[in-house]
Amino acid sequence: MSIDWITVAAQIANFLVLVWLLKRFLYRPILDGIDAREAEIASRMQEAVQARHKAEQAEAEYRQKLRSQQSQDADLSEAIRKAAEDKRDAILADAREQQERERALWLTQRDDEAREYAQKLHHVGAEALLSLTRKALGDLADDTLEARMAAQLIRKIGPMAADLRTAAGAAAGAVIYSHAPLPPGVTDRLTSGLAPLFPEVALEFRTDPEQAPGLVLRIGGAQVAWTLDSYIDGLEARVADRLTAAPEPGGPDHGQ
Amino acid sequence: MTLSPDQTILFELWGIPLNATLFYTWVVMAFLTIVSLLITRNLRPDVPPNRWRTTLEVIVQGIQSQIEEISRRPSRHLLYYVGTLFLFVATSNLLLVVPGFEPPTSSLSTTTALALSVLIAVPMFGVNSRGVGGYLKTYLEPSVIMLPFNIISEFSRGISLAIRLYGNIMSGAVIAVILLGVAPFFFPVVLDLLGLLTGMIQAYIFAILATVYISTATTPSRPTQTQKDSQ
Structure with a gap:
């Protein structure tokens, strides 16, 4: 085991050269690459943060718009509902008004029909009563x-002759109205019957088709009449009573 | 039996005899340089990293993190120096598996050279970090009496580094030679595996110790009791 100092010196030189070589071809490129990548990652993260910030802003704007739109929709819905209610009320009011008009028209028509029916009933009743009475x-x-009407009129005037003469005053004539022309015998009978009661009054006979069957004496401002109206009115009252009296359910008439 | 590759003269260059230590050192240097050059030639930010580049980055960053853990001060110059120490020793020991290759670290001259470089690097990094006065002052700490002991300690570090690395690598080679004579077909494989393991451990220990020595020289010392009292 020995140390070769020349080799030691050469190895120190070799090691320093290797340090330079690795620094040039290994450490610097690797570390620079790492630094560049870290810078790129930091840049991308910064971009990501900015993008996220923009996205959050966009989301906030969208939510604001959505709230505004919802508010507008609610207002619009309320306006539409109000308009619909107003329209419904107007239509209902028109319908009620129309219904009232139709009801009034119907009532008028019903009253007219009732009146016409009453007139017809009156007329037909009078004719029937007249015909039956005449036949009987x-x-x-x-x-x-x-x-008989002439006799009845004369008998009715008798008790009130003084009052009639007072009411007639200075009247020179009296008129007897009838529904149809009176036979000559009846006129003579009336003339002879009324002459003692009103000696200074000239008697005249006239016809009035609108008048109910019977006789009406008009003298001055006074009038005495005997007609079938009271009988017809009584007949109408009886018919009305029978019509308004509803038959009992399950009664003998109804059952048959 | 030849214990050191220094004694093996391979050829002469311009009349200068070149031993195996120098030759295989150049082989290791060429291998490291070429591999680095091949991997980092297309290293651009727009090129995605491949597995070789990632491997190199892991190695370099591993060395850097180890240095930062010890020195607490990130320094690229320290990375260049200690990283080269580690890669050179580790590659030399790993190439032991190549038939015919003699690791230059099994030469006491190589380990002495590496220890001397550490011995020189420690004051250089210390002076660079703390200035000439600041560094020389460390020899007087904690008192002037300690000056000769600090100087002895400084040299003993280098000597221990050199002897430790040499002893481990050479002992592996010596044991291999002895065992080859006993069981030539079985022990070489086991010893090669053992050599790889001890080689990597030695490279790591050598680099770590160098880092510790340099960090000791560059880290500001704690104030002494006298300095505390004066403050």
Whole structure:
């Protein structure tokens, strides 16, 4: 075991050369590469942080827009709902108004129809009553209706003749109205019957188709009448009572 | 039996005899340089790292982290020096598996040269770090009486480094030669594996000790009791 000092010196020189060679071809490229990569990674991380920051800003803006849009949607929905309610109310009001109008029209028509029906009933009832009365009088008493009406009128005027003369005052004539022309016998009977009661009054006979069957005496401002109206009114009242009285359910009429 | 490759003269160059130590040292130097050159020639930021580059980066960064753990001060000059020490010793010992190769670290001249380089590097790094006055002052610590002991300690470090590395590598070679005579077909394989292991351990220990010595010289010393009292 010996030390060759020449070899030692050469090895020291070799080692220093190797240090330089490795520094030139190994350490510097490797460390520079690592530093460059670290710088690149740091740069990319910085870019990533910036990108994340931008993304967060974009997200915040998007959320803000979304909230604004939702608020607008809510306002719009509220406005639409309000408009729909107003429209519904208007349509309902129109419908109610239309219904009221139709109901009023229907009531008017019903009243007209009722009135027309009453008039028809009145007319038909009067004619039927007149015809039946005339027939009954002819069959049973061998008398005419006009003659019995004249007699009734004369009998009715008798107790009130003084009042009628007072009411007539200075009237020179009296008029007897009838629904149809009176037979000559009836006019003579009336003339003769009323002459004692009103000796200074001229009697005149006229017809009025609008008048109910019967006789009406008009003298001055006074009037005495006997017509079938009261009978017709009684007939109408009885018919109305029978119509308004609803038949009981399960009753004998209903069951049959 | 030849214990040192210094005694093996391979050829003469311009009349100068070249022994095996120098020749195989150049082989190791050429191997390390060429491998480094091949791996780092396409080393650019835009080229993705391959497995060889990654391996080199792991080695270099491993050396750097070890140095920083010991010295607590990152220094590229220390990396160049200690890293080269480690790679040279480790490569020399690893190439032991190549038939016919004689590791230059089995020469006492080589280990002495490496120890001397450490012996020179310690004051150079110390002066570079603390200045001439600051470094020389470390020899007077903790008191002037310690000056001869500090000087002896400084030289004994280099000697111990050289003897330790040489002894380990040479002993492996000597044991191999002896055992080859006993069982020539079995022991060479086991001894080669053992040599690889001890070679790597020795490279690591040598580099670590060099780092410790240099770090001791470059790290500011703790204030003495006298300095504390004066403060």
